[in-house]
Amino acid sequence: MDEVAQLYDDQHRPAGTAPRSRVRRENLRHGATGVVVRDRLGRVYVHRRTDTKDVYPGLYDFAAGGVILADETPDDSARREAAEELGVTGASLRRIGVAEYGDEQTRYVSFQYEVTYDGPIRWQPEEVAWGTWMTLEELSERLRDPEWSFVPDSRAMIGPWLAGRLAERVAVDDGWDCRVDLVEGRWVDRFPRREEVREWLLAETRLMPRLEALLPLQVPVPGVLVDEPLCVRHRIVTGEPVTADSTAEEGARLGAFLRALHDAPVTAADGTGVRDAAASGRELHALLTRFAAEVRPRLPADLHPAADDLLSRVRDAPRTTIVHGDLGPQHVLRTDDAVSGVIDWADAHVGDPAIDLAWALNGAGSAFAAGVAEAYVVADDVRRRAHDWHLLGPWHEVTYGLDTGRDDLVASGLRGVVRRLRV
Structure with missing residues (x-):
């Protein structure tokens, strides 16, 4: 016709x-x-x-x-x-x-x-x-x-x-783990810098589609864009990082989010390549051994007992839930004065739920922290472990500075370790 x-x-x-x-x-x-x-x-x-x-x-x-x-x-x-x-x-x-x-x-x-x-x-x-x-x-x-x-x-x-x-590609981060580009204002591309980060990103592409429906805030759901060299892409999660003046209501939204994450069945990580309890335990043991060998000797002698006690307590932390693993203010986004999303899940693993509360309860503003604690319903033992994880934060900055030859980061990290241990 x-x-x-x-x-x-x-x-x-x-x-x-x-x-x-x-x-x-x-x-x-x-x-x-x-x-x-x-x-x-x-x-x-x-x-x-x-x-x-x-x-x-x-x-x-x-x-x-x-x-x-x-x-x-x-x-x-x-x-x-x-x-x-x-x-x-x-x-x-x-x-x-x-x-x-x-x-x-x-x-x-x-x-x-x-x-x-x-x-x-x-x-x-x-x-x-x-x-x-x-x-x-x-x-x-x-x-x-x-x-x-x-x-x-x-x-x-x-x-x-x-x-x-x-032409709409902008480099937004050139970090130790990944190079990150913003593409067309719509997508985020991540390129791993080390082999273990490659495996973490691949695991994230398998885990996040399973978690997305269980969580009350936006999260990135990445996919493999290119196999070799690996590029992982996800839709941008809109928002700006939370700030020191974030409200109790915003904290409550994050607390409810973390409760939902930690209540998710651990079996959601099965077969994804996400580090299970045994693997994350081995990784933690190696990290703490390094801290003891490379950070502790740089501390004032009078802080060595406190440092040893901290490393011992963290080593014995339970590993019972899927955790974000690296939750800080740069990973919690808000729009219109409401927490809207949580990003950067490359460190997700089966670990201690208290690690995700370390900054939220001890480094955030008091109103925000109170909102987190009330919505999450923080038990006393979890609160104590969250404080230990918070104390451990600057130790990572020291080793990162050693790995990258950044003496300024080593010095800054050591100041943070000393300040938190003394307090």
Whole structure:
């Protein structure tokens, strides 16, 4: 059946109709859509057109789309084409541009869209011969590769959009564990710097989808974007770090969150690669041994007994729940004066729940701490252990300074150790 296409004038307005066969034969200006389909990690679905297509047969494309039919709006056409070609349904369209394209094969007004879709891809056999998800960087590389022949209209019409998205990458942290980039203002990319951090990040990608539904605040749910070198990406959790003047109500929200986390079944970590009680115990023993060998000798002699007692108490701490493991003010976010999310779960493991209360009860403002304690319902033994974990905090700064050759961090950490032990 010869479909009837919607024609457009040079002002991009509907201007009559014509059978599709005539549009092709006379190269009439018509309407067409292009839909860039992206998954939750921002990858683009790239496909190869079948060899029987009437325009650009057998070439690769990174947009689904086609001719706008008579009396069809561009939005309706985009939805129809994405559903027909790739099985994409139920997702919201976002228009990213309108432009005009023309060559010896086709001439049309292009209405371009982006859509995020996590459902199954189902090819239309007459339209699509092959397809896969690609990162923007990989797609950009393929577009420069002469062995990958892409349709010229998507290159011309949507190529600038792709270049603009590639430019929206900002380095936000160059830490000891990971390099962190903010991408398009929507995603956070993390690149591990050491092999053990690689394993922690992979474990996080398996754990967080299980925990998300159990927790009352936003948490990142990362996925593997690239296997080698590893890049883990998650949607940005919006908000700013809590501050010293955070309220009791904000503390209560965090306390309720931590109670939900610590009440989560430990079996949620099974098979994820998250360090279990035995593994986290071995890691803690090695860390405390290092503290005893490299931090304790740098302390004033009169503090050695207190330091020894602290290391002994922490060594015997229970390991009974899934914990965040590195909870500080930079990891607790708020929006509109309400705690909204908890980020950075690379240190999650099965350990002592008191470790997650160390800063919240001992380093945060008094009102915030009171809110945490009331909502969490902190038992006396947990409060004592939380204080021990708080005392241990600056010891990490000392060893980090030793590892990085930062004498200033070593000195700052030692001052913190001394101050907390004396208090």
